[in-house]
Amino acid sequence: MDRRDFLALSTFFTGVALTPALFGKAIAADQLQNDIELAVKKRLADAALAAATAAGASYCDVRVGRYLRQFVITRERNVENIVNTESTGTGVRVIADGSWGFAATNEMTEDAVAAAARQATAIAKANARIQTAPIQLAPTPGVGEVSWRTPIKKNAMEVPIADKVDLLMSVNDAALNAGASFVNSLLFLVNEQKYFASTDGSYIDQDVHRIWAPLTVTAVDQSTGKFRSREGLSAPMGLGWEYMDGAAEDKFVLSNGLTTYGKSYDMKEDAIAAAQDAQTKLKAPSVKPGKYDLVLDPNHLGLTIHESVGHPLELDRVLGYEANYAGTSFATMDKRDEGFKYGSEIVNLFADKTQTGSLGAVGYDDEGVKTKRWDLVKDGTLVDYQTIRDQAHIVGKDASDGCCYADSWSSVQFQRMANVSLAPGKTKMSPADMIAGVENGIYIAGRGSFSIDQQRYNAQFGGTVFYEIKNGKLGPMIEDVAYQMRTPEFWGACSAICDESDYRMFGSFFDGKGQPSQVSAVSHGSSTTRFDGINVINTARSLG
Amino acid sequence: MSILSEAQAKAILDKVIALSTADEVSAQVGGGITGNVRFARNDISTSGIVDEAELAVQVAFGKRIGTATINQFDDASLERVMRRAEDLAKLAPENPEFMPAVAKQTYRATDTFSEATAALTAEARAKIAEASILPCRERNLVAAGFLEDGQTFFAHANSNGNFGYQRSTVADYTCTVRTEDGRGSGWVASNVKDVAQFDAANDIQIAMRKAAASADARALEPGKYTVILEPAAASGLISFMMNFFDARSADEGRSFLSKQGGGNKIGEQIMDPRVNIYTDPWDPTVPTLPWDGDGLPRERTKIIDAGKVANLQYSRYWANKQGKPETAGWGNTIMEGGTKSTAELIAGTERGILVTRTWYIRMVDPQTVLLTGLTRDGTFYIENGQLMYPIKNFRFNESPVIMLNNIEELGRSVRVEDGSIMVPPMKVRDFTFTSLSDAV
Numbered sequence: 001m002d003r004r005d006f007l008a009l010s011t012f013f014t015g016v017a018l019t020p021a022l023f024g025k026a027i028a029a030d031q032l033q034n035d036i037e038l039a040v041k042k043r044l045a046d047a048a049l050a051a052a053t054a055a056g057a058s059y060c061d062v063r064v065g066r067y068l069r070q071f072v073i074t075r076e077r078n079v080e081n082i083v084n085t086e087s088t089g090t091g092v093r094v095i096a097d098g099s100w101g102f103a104a105t106n107e108m109t110e111d112a113v114a115a116a117a118r119q120a121t122a123i124a125k126a127n128a129r130i131q132t133a134p135i136q137l138a139p140t141p142g143v144g145e146v147s148w149r150t151p152i153k154k155n156a157m158e159v160p161i162a163d164k165v166d167l168l169m170s171v172n173d174a175a176l177n178a179g180a181s182f183v184n185s186l187l188f189l190v191n192e193q194k195y196f197a198s199t200d201g202s203y204i205d206q207d208v209h210r211i212w213a214p215l216t217v218t219a220v221d222q223s224t225g226k227f228r229s230r231e232g233l234s235a236p237m238g239l240g241w242e243y244m245d246g247a248a249e250d251k252f253v254l255s256n257g258l259t260t261y262g263k264s265y266d267m268k269e270d271a272i273a274a275a276q277d278a279q280t281k282l283k284a285p286s287v288k289p290g291k292y293d294l295v296l297d298p299n300h301l302g303l304t305i306h307e308s309v310g311h312p313l314e315l316d317r318v319l320g321y322e323a324n325y326a327g328t329s330f331a332t333m334d335k336r337d338e339g340f341k342y343g344s345e346i347v348n349l350f351a352d353k354t355q356t357g358s359l360g361a362v363g364y365d366d367e368g369v370k371t372k373r374w375d376l377v378k379d380g381t382l383v384d385y386q387t388i389r390d391q392a393h394i395v396g397k398d399a400s401d402g403c404c405y406a407d408s409w410s411s412v413q414f415q416r417m418a419n420v421s422l423a424p425g426k427t428k429m430s431p432a433d434m435i436a437g438v439e440n441g442i443y444i445a446g447r448g449s450f451s452i453d454q455q456r457y458n459a460q461f462g463g464t465v466f467y468e469i470k471n472g473k474l475g476p477m478i479e480d481v482a483y484q485m486r487t488p489e490f491w492g493a494c495s496a497i498c499d500e501s502d503y504r505m506f507g508s509f510f511d512g513k514g515q516p517s518q519v520s521a522v523s524h525g526s527s528t529t530r531f532d533g534i535n536v537i538n539t540a541r542s543l544g
Numbered sequence: 545m546s547i548l549s550e551a552q553a554k555a556i557l558d559k560v561i562a563l564s565t566a567d568e569v570s571a572q573v574g575g576g577i578t579g580n581v582r583f584a585r586n587d588i589s590t591s592g593i594v595d596e597a598e599l600a601v602q603v604a605f606g607k608r609i610g611t612a613t614i615n616q617f618d619d620a621s622l623e624r625v626m627r628r629a630e631d632l633a634k635l636a637p638e639n640p641e642f643m644p645a646v647a648k649q650t651y652r653a654t655d656t657f658s659e660a661t662a663a664l665t666a667e668a669r670a671k672i673a674e675a676s677i678l679p680c681r682e683r684n685l686v687a688a689g690f691l692e693d694g695q696t697f698f699a700h701a702n703s704n705g706n707f708g709y710q711r712s713t714v715a716d717y718t719c720t721v722r723t724e725d726g727r728g729s730g731w732v733a734s735n736v737k738d739v740a741q742f743d744a745a746n747d748i749q750i751a752m753r754k755a756a757a758s759a760d761a762r763a764l765e766p767g768k769y770t771v772i773l774e775p776a777a778a779s780g781l782i783s784f785m786m787n788f789f790d791a792r793s794a795d796e797g798r799s800f801l802s803k804q805g806g807g808n809k810i811g812e813q814i815m816d817p818r819v820n821i822y823t824d825p826w827d828p829t830v831p832t833l834p835w836d837g838d839g840l841p842r843e844r845t846k847i848i849d850a851g852k853v854a855n856l857q858y859s860r861y862w863a864n865k866q867g868k869p870e871t872a873g874w875g876n877t878i879m880e881g882g883t884k885s886t887a888e889l890i891a892g893t894e895r896g897i898l899v900t901r902t903w904y905i906r907m908v909d910p911q912t913v914l915l916t917g918l919t920r921d922g923t924f925y926i927e928n929g930q931l932m933y934p935i936k937n938f939r940f941n942e943s944p945v946i947m948l949n950n951i952e953e954l955g956r957s958v959r960v961e962d963g964s965i966m967v968p969p970m971k972v973r974d975f976t977f978t979s980l981s982d983a984v
Contacts, residue, residue: 079637083611102592106615119593126666127588130674161635182796220797225804227797227911321584323688324720324731330982332726412590451906451939453918455983458939460916462908482908482916484939484979515582515690515718537978541912543800543814543945 036066036088036108036193038205042145044113045197048092051114053199055121057094057101059137061198061367062113064090065409068191070157074168075184076176082161089409092117096124098134100390102412138392138400140369142201148363149207151356152240156189156211159241167244171271175217178275181227185215185271188236188509190521194366202368210359210521211243212236212509213267219278228281228479230274231464233299233446234265236507236521238359252504255432256467256474260299260445262504263357277465277477284479287466289538293438293495294483294531295431297445300463301422302506302524304450308487309342309349310420310524312456313376314403315385315395321415326513327454330487331382333395340382343491348423349377351386353402358419358523359507366413369402376420380491388415407518414514421505421525425497431528434496441469442481442536447506449482460484462539480540490531498527546575546597550709553699556599556617561703563626566603566633568645569703570839573599576696581669584688586677591669601629607642608633643860645702646839653710654831658738661713662695669693675744676719685755687748689719693739700839708835714963715739720921721751722984723759728934729984730754731901731921733776735963737831754900754922761934763980764925770896770952771975772889772926777919779960779967780902781944785913786821786877786965789847791856795866800913800945801853809853815948821848823874829959830966832875840872847877851948881957881968889955889971896926896971897935913943918981937984938977950974 045062052060071083089106090113101124103116168185175183190210197203215232237243246266253259259266259273296304312329316322331340342349353360353371364370367389376384389400406413435443446464453459462482468475505523512519548556557571575597582590600613603626610633614625672691680687693715701707718733732751736742794801794808801809824844825832834842838860846854855871863870890898900922908914918939924931955969 078640080639080641081609081611082632082636084632085613099588100590102590104592104594106596123591123593123666126670127591129670130588130677132587165637182798218798222797222802222804222806225797225802227802229798229910319585320686320688320722321589323584323686323722323729324690324718327983328722328726410594410596412592414590449906449908449916451904451916451918453937453939453981453983454903454920457983458918458937458979458981460908460939460941460979480909482941486982516580516692535979537941539908539914539941541909541914541943541946543912543943544949 036064041195041205042197042203044090044108044110045195045203047110048090048113048117049197049199051117052092052094052121055118057096057121057124059095059199060117061093061196062090063366063406063409064195066193067408068157070189072161072164072168072187074172074186076172076182077169079165087408090116091406091409091412092120093412094120094124095135096121097128099124099128099131100135101127104410135390136393137389138398140200140389140400143204144201145203147205150209150238150361152209152242154241155209156241157191167267171215171267174268175271175275178272179219179279180217180275181220182218183215183271186213188212196364196366196368198368200368204364204368206363208362209240210236210238211240213244213265215267215271215274217271217274217278219282221282226282228278230278230281231446232267232270232274233260233464234267234270235299235505236359236509237263237357237505238361238523239263239357252502254474258445258465260297260504280477281479284477286480286540287478287536287538289536291533292536293441294534295434295438295441295443295469296529296531298504298526298528299446299506300444301526301529303447303508304461305420305422305524305526306508306522307450307452308456308459308490309376310417310522312487313385314415314417315387315391316415318385319391319394322513325515330455330457336382336384341380341492342377342382342488343380344494345380346425346497347377347380347491347494349420350375350423351401351418351420353418355419355523355525358505359521360419360523365402365404366406367404369400369404371402374401386415386418391415405520407520411518416513416520417511417522419523422497422529424500424503424527427499429496429498431498431502434498434528434530435469435474436472438469438530439471442478443467443469443474444481457486459487480538482537482539484535484537490534493531493533494529495532496530498529500527502527546577546595547695547697548573548575548597550699553697553709554701554707557699557701560599560601560622560626561701563623564603564703566605566630569601569603570645570700571599571601572698572700573597574696574698576694578692578694579664579666579669580690580692581673582690583673583677586681586687588673593666599625601625603629603633604642605633607638607640608636609639609642610636641861645704646706648705649835649839649841651708651834651841654825654834655828656710656712656737656831656833658713661693661715661737661739664693664715664739672717672744676748679748679752680721683752684724685752686722686724687719689717691715691717698833702839706839708839710833713737715742716962717742717744717747719748719751721755723755727984728755728759729921730758735959735961737963758922758934761936763936766938766977766979768974768976770893770971770973772886772893772896772898772969772971774886774900775958775960775967775969776901777899778970779965780905780917781915781942781947782879782967783877783961783965784905784915785944788913789856791858792862794856800911801856808856810856811852813852814945815848815851816951817851818951818954819848819851819948820880822846822878823876824878825875827876827878830876830878830964832964836873836875840870842872842875845874875964877965879957879967881954884955886955886969889953889969890926890931891929893926893929893971898924898926898931908941913945914941915943916941937981939979939981940976941978942976947972947975
């Protein structure tokens with residue numbers, strides 16, 4: 001689920017919202033580049049490990065975190081707000097008497113983290129009273145003192161605020177000059193400085209960077225009372241400021257001129273296109289409902305992968321740990337054992353926490369497990385799930401898949417989705433080749449409305465732009481399109497996948513899960529993909 | 545430290561405001577102690593306590609604004625947070641929509657605090673989890689749930705001499721009960737200010753009954769049906785719609801409340817005349833803080849009056865631009881209802897569908913507030929006033945505006961969701977289900 005959309009985010013930080021507690025304390029721009037000394041983090045971690053062990057914990061891990069964010073929020077020719085936030089503290093998780101306990105403190109002293117460790121141990125012991133089976137952790141080798149950093153070329157936090165303001169103002173000007181009635185644009189930068197230590201003997205220092213540059217353009221026709229918005233076609237990425245370069249080699253251009261983006265984004269170009277598209281949408285014909293062959297751009301398909309593959313193959317959902325909130329999963333363990341057909345023979349879906357440029361890429365997860373790539377669906381057959389250390393034994397694995405994450409030092413880490421992606425087709429095929437083979441279809445790019453049931457069977461997706469495909473040719477833009485699907489039938493209708501040269505990543509910046517709810521960021525790669533005979537509904541209504 | 549008294553909070557705010565060299569300054573200090581327990585598979589899975597307080601400062605040099613926050617309260621920390629806010633303000637470009645801090649206001653306190661909730665202990669939380677889990681273990685059912693409770697304080701002040709302080713409490717409980725074979729699922733929720741009004745042992749019976757009764761669901765054809773939406777189910781759509789009562793968006797022509805040709809729909813009939821929605825910070829069931837984020841005092845305000853749009857929300861900037869009075873942002877939503885319970889609505893229904901809750905609701909078309917989502921955790925077919933059998937879940941594509949034009953009957957309004965909304969159970973005709981879901 002994406003719990004917070006761009007609108008909500010803008011509202012939160014616009015004008016008078018004085019308490020960005022969700023995102024930590026705000027700090028001056030020049031302080032975003034400092035780090036906590038490694039020796040300080042190790043000293044704090046050792047204090048917590050020792051205190052937990054002395055209090056009777058059989059296992060302890062400590063996360064000393066500094067979470068930095070920067071937002072630049074604009075509408076039309078105004079900068080609405082610039083916000084810098086910082087949140088620093090330590091979370092301590094223990095196993096005592098076979099149960100988990102967790103406590104966190106923002107006091108960066110050895111006494112405070114030791115007290116948190118003792119509190120976590122006491123909570124674990126209290127919980128053990130009605131625990132029916134002790135926690136089992138899959139073994140993970142201690143790795144000693146290691147470090148990892150997102151391979152960015154230019155730290156976006158170090159770019160002067162004036163440059164960011166200039167960029168967004170030029171983007172908004174371009175949209176308004178191209179006929180937009182309104183435009184909102186935003187820069188959202190994240191830097192997680194995470195230090196992990198455990199009683200297994202690991203001391204892992206990681207510096208994780210992410211960037212997002214969403215925009216929304218709206219066109220209004222007051223004479224008809226109609227309005228239409230067109231979102232930008234960027235994706236949040238695990239990249240630095242180099243993502244904003246707009247490199248020509250990272251542009252993917254359709255025969256009708258629609259441009260989508262890979263590892264580099266031309267925000268101004270997209271804003272102009274968005275302004276033109278928003279105006280076209282006001283007059284575009286409404287879709288005729290029925291069965292269509294869909295050709296889905298990677299920046300659209302990523303969300304469908306996220307909802308219909310990424311979530312149902314999270315083992316905590318399969319087991320029932322999310323039953324009261326996000327839900328369970330149709331992809332039960334008996335289905336994996338029976339070789340359940342998740343999709344057609346050409347469907348290969350994999351999880352990968354190491355993909356360069358992806359939102360989920362880290363060296364180690366938040367319980368010290370080295371990250372990797374593995375198969376979830378192979379040649380159309382369900383083969384595996386995503387696990388963390390206390391689940392691995394349940395699916396017969398002897399090691400975690402490295403899917404543990406917490407969105408803050410103050411949140412307890414739990415199972416979160418890896419980057420889950422559709423492998424590109426093995427034979428040469430471009431989007432143009434694919435479209436040429438479609439008689440009656442719809443091409444969809446960008447994210448739109450999305451909703452799926454609590455077991456991930458029944459879903460409905462909209463998009464950003466829709467084009468009719470008739471007899472192998474892209475036609476005009478159409479509107480009011482949403483497709484409804486049942487997960488196994490949808491993936492079973494996958495009939496063609498473009499080759500590796502078309503592979504790109506979609507991203508979800510605020511995937512929500514857990515109680516209390518936590519967010520995580522995750523990417524989903526694919527090439528343009530075709531699905532045959534999918535049910536399309538018309539979403540136009542009248543309020544009379 | 546984290547629950548500050550009014551005097552302590554005022555001392556900190558006064559001290560930090562005095563440190564400012566900016567043209568004006570606003571400051572807020574808030575915090576609380578929040579406890580939680582989460583359980584699943586009939587075992588406790590996590591629990592914890594968070595105890596924190598935070599100071600936020602916003603300064604302005606002319607029309608340049610900077611904001612900073614900190615969670616330490618010694619003199620050096622207060623100095624640091626003020627200098628950070630001032631540094632940011634100097635880096636920011638001028639905002640033409642800048643509004644100066646509000647003048648000194650008078651607030652009438654609202655009753656948002658309960659001693660019983662503030663006194664809840666970790667042991668009490670564990671007992672609530674136990675009261676949910678043990679009956680399920682005995683009946684071969686599986687419970688997954690969450691309780692979060694907290695006491696908070698909030699104080700704000702500005703360089704115009706304005707000041708407010710208040711404490712609040714809330715306890716929020718949800719529990720999903722499933723049959724062991726996964727063919728049935730039920731749900732219950734309770735959100736209260738005062739834990740004395742909450743009884744997990746009683747609530748869990750509702751979820752258990754629905755779980756057991758919802759196995760062996762039959763498939764009905766998608767289409768338009770008369771539905772009885774329980775308050776939680778109706779609230780899913782109505783609270784979503786309430787996000788779009790912004791005057792500026794309506795005036796700009798990009799809202800369902802925009803009028804063709806320009807302007808907004810204030811005064812226009814958009815719903816059934818039985819629909820009355822208002823906001824009231826002093827409401828005893830859903831009290832909220834007596835001020836908004838700007839420090840403006842909240843008032844009881846009609847939103848929908850006999851189906852007509854009575855008021856929209858104006859930001860201070862937009863109110864001034866449009867020549868309207870500055871009014872506070874709404875803190876709660878109250879939809880009036882009748883006197884009947886959900887059970888009485890069912891008893892008076894010849895044919896229909898009972899919906900326990902709605903789930904994964906997303907906007908499909910903002911032009912009409914067309915929403916999509918699904919039913920979940922207890923959907924039943926009603927015939928001749930009786931629940932006849934469980935039915936498979938549906939996906940709906942429906943606008944709450946259309947839904948509130950199709951009202952057959954409203955029941956008694958109750959507090960739901962996060963405690964900021966009251967919604968009645970409602971019987972609605974022609975509710976649009978567009979596909980079946982196999983999910984349980």
